[in-house]
């Protein structure tokens with residue numbers, strides 16, 4: 001088959017694939033606001049199909065430790081590939097998020113990478129293998145579901161960025177409430193250089209974090225965000241510096257987040273829920289959610305105990 005005919009067939013296939021997926025996408029209906037995922041089986045998103053495909057790309061792991069302190073540690077663990085996400089790591093991330101959704105004593109979460117670097121995005125070997133529009137869109141919807149659920153956990157979450165956070169790795173940082181960066185680390189949305197835009201929900205979340213102008217600079221310019229620039233535009237919530245020879249970036253990040261997770265789990269979880277609804281819902285829906293959440297803590301054990309203590313907030 002001649003080259004031009006080959007290119008023509010690929011273009012037609014691409015067009016047909018995009019058209020079919022557009023029809024699927026429109027059938028998915030509006031995003032589900034509370035908890036849960038964005039795309040569901042009810043609107044034709046067949047998760048089993050993409051799970052099977054992702055299963056074919058093994059390697060690495062997503063480790064989770066739920067600590068007594070109520071702060072969980074999630075490790076993106078594929079150091080031989082700069083913690084790139086293989087297919088099975090995407091599936092494991094979904095499993096870890098499900099575990100965290102069931103963890104009723106949870107108050108905080110730190111997401112970090114193994115071996116001193118954060119995550120270099122999708123595993124390029126997997127990307128090459130599922131580069132047709134149909135599979136790409138399904139992987140995109142799968143990861144948008146998982147990262148939306150991660151962001152909506154009733155835990156205060158921090159992405160600890162050491163080394164590099166690239167592509168999907170930079171998108172993962174935006175699926176946490178906060179980002180802390182170590183000296184010399186960089187967040188870079190390299191998608192443009194890959195002929196892509198974010199697909200794991202990173203663009204939608206980035207605009208809400210840094211505003212549309214800064215988001216445009218980071219995406220259209222694929223700009224490297226270091227600690228100073230990150231703090232200046234609000235992408236980074238702080239630079240982690242080691243306080244002693246024994247201290248570690250993870251230890252410093254735990255200290256940082258503990259300032260916000262001190263107190264009874266039901267209260268900390270209620271705080272995240274009311275902020276989440278304020279961030280995501282139209283005002284009157286957010287007010288109704290706040291009322292409902294308020295009802296779960298008013299007159300609760302922590303409230304009654306505080307009243308008995310007659311606290312003075314000096």
Ligand SMILES: CCCC(=O)SCCNC(=O)CCNC(=O)[C@H](O)C(C)(C)COP(=O)(O)OP(=O)(O)OC[C@H]1O[C@@H](n2cnc3c(N)ncnc32)[C@H](O)[C@@H]1OP(=O)(O)O
Nearest residue numbers: 080081082084120121122123124125166167168169199200
């Ligand atoms: C919707 C999501 C879209 C995406 O995420 S697309 C993927 C975007 N990510 C990338 O393009 C990152 C590609 N990698 C790089 O730029 C560099 O590896 C990086 C991270 C700057 C590190 O550079 P160096 O310090 O020089 O280390 P290196 O290149 O020798 O990497 C060490 C080994 O890790 C591998 N690696 C790094 N990133 C990977 C990735 N994303 N997928 C698959 N393998 C990856 C790299 O191939 C190398 O392996 P090997 O030692 O050559 O076998």
